[in-house]
Amino acid sequence: MEALQMTMRGIREMDLPKPRARKGEVCLRVELCGICRTDAKILREGHRDLLLPRVLGHEVCVIDDSTQKRYAVWPGETCGRCRECQSGMENLCPQMRILGFHRDGGFAEWMTAPRRSLLPAPPKLPSDLVCLAEPLACAINALEQTQVKTGWRVLIHGGGVVGLLMGMAAKEKGATPCVIEKRPAKRKMAAGIAESLELEIDEKIPGSRFDAAINATSDVKAFKEGLGALRNGGMYGFFSGLASDPDLSRQELNEIHYRQLRLAGSYGCTRRQMTQALSMLQRNISAAGHLIFRRIIFHEIVPYLPVVESGEFFRVLARPAQKD
Ligand SMILES: [Zn+2]
Ligand SMILES: [Zn+2]
Structure with a gap:
């Protein structure tokens, strides 16, 4: 074999x-x-x-x-x-x-x-x-842990396969996702799926006061930026492990306290989420094909x-x- x-x-x-x-x-x-x-x-x-x-x-x-x-x-x-x-x-x-x-x-x-x-x-x-199905199920888990709801503005850092699948899943939840991707070549590559899903992809964070932010990249800067872009009481989905020491200052950590932010970790997925992912892909064949x-x-x-x-x-x- x-x-x-x-x-x-x-x-x-x-x-x-x-x-x-x-x-x-x-x-x-x-x-x-x-x-x-x-x-x-x-x-x-x-x-x-x-x-x-x-x-x-x-x-x-x-x-x-x-x-x-x-x-x-x-x-x-x-x-x-x-x-x-x-x-x-x-x-x-x-x-x-x-x-x-x-x-x-x-x-x-x-x-x-x-x-x-x-x-x-x-x-x-x-x-x-x-x-x-497996990467999408992990994205679905992140959205569930982050308690993303209909009408929420959701910031997703990272326009790779998982970040874009997360955008797809957020759309299906009735949320308004915005994917941040710094590399122009990747934004260009994502144009096909973005168009199919009417998904917003930006280089920089448009405004602030997002209801939720999730990292689909191990970039430490994205983690900090995401926390900063949340509205008071907003939810941070800690999906990707960080590539290096976050070097968070006391001031940055205290922002979680003063602004009553919430932090939700997520790791892997369950069978139920993967079954859900399979039917979600079925509904989005041409978009996911990109x-x-x-x-x-x-x-x-x-x-x-x-x-x-x-x-x-x-x-x-x-x-x-x-x-x-
Ligand atoms: Zn994998
Ligand atoms: Zn067990």
């Missing part, structure tokens, strides 16, 4: 045996797998939660060969019994095992997944877009990593070589 595995020595193309499904699992054929920036980053420098050797890839569209049904896979595996699992926050289960981190993921011809993690793909949804940059085959992943990591392009998807 063709697979791209990360080992102690780096990433390699391997011939691995077809995986055997354990109890409660299904063996699935990988049709496509998105490469996100996290993948690119950990392929280069590793990650705290990454257990080697490992096949990476967590944004998958798979096919159950016995039924020919297509699925997206919720990338978590949880205990189902803890407080988090029982209160709708399964993404925070302390025993969480993540696809592509703790168990082998989608940069391979075959993979296994727990049956309960399989989410049926809407029949008319192109497989490329099935791979966007977010797919290119399809490549697994052995092209390594040369493509700098492209993915640069964050200058939309989603690159990889597939097994045999299928032409």
Whole structure:
């Protein structure tokens, strides 16, 4: 079986045996797998939660060969019994095992997944877009945690795939999102989806007093700017981890106190949010289609990593070589 595995020595193309499904699992054929920036980053420098050797890839569209049904896979595996699992926050289960981190993921011809993690793909949804269900679900989680409501003005920092999906989801909630993207080339690239969704994309923050602000970029400056653009009592969605020390002054932190701002973290997504994401994509096929940059085959992943990591392009998807 063709697979791209990360080992102690780096990433390699391997011939691995077809995986055997354990109890409660299904063996699935990988049709496509998105490469996100996290993948690119950990392929280069590793990650705290990454257990080697490992096949990476967590944004998958798979096919159950016995039924020919297509699925997206919720990338978590949880205990189902803890407080988090029982209160709708399964993404925070302390025993969480993540696809592509703790168990082998989608940069391979075959993979296994727990049956309960399989989410049926809407029949008319192109497989490329099935791979966007996971990032969109994470964006939906951010909007939920930030309690975004109809009529709210929402500032989103970062016009990459996730920031734009967040804009899409905010629109569906009846909010008025404004996406901030500093790079002119990316604003140009986003023109297609912006037009389809009637989504506002700006270089600079237009005005202030936003009801909510969310960071879809690890840029520390964006974090500070977002807090500053909130109305009194506004909600900050802390979605992206920060790239470096925020170096917040006491004055800046105290603004949260004096202006009664609220801070809501979000991390990952739940099965429910991912199911919601699949139907949202179905309703927005042509808009979401703008977010797919290119399809490549697994052995092209390594040369493509700098492209993915640069964050200058939309989603690159990889597939097994045999299928032409
Ligand atoms: Zn991802
Ligand atoms: Zn749990």
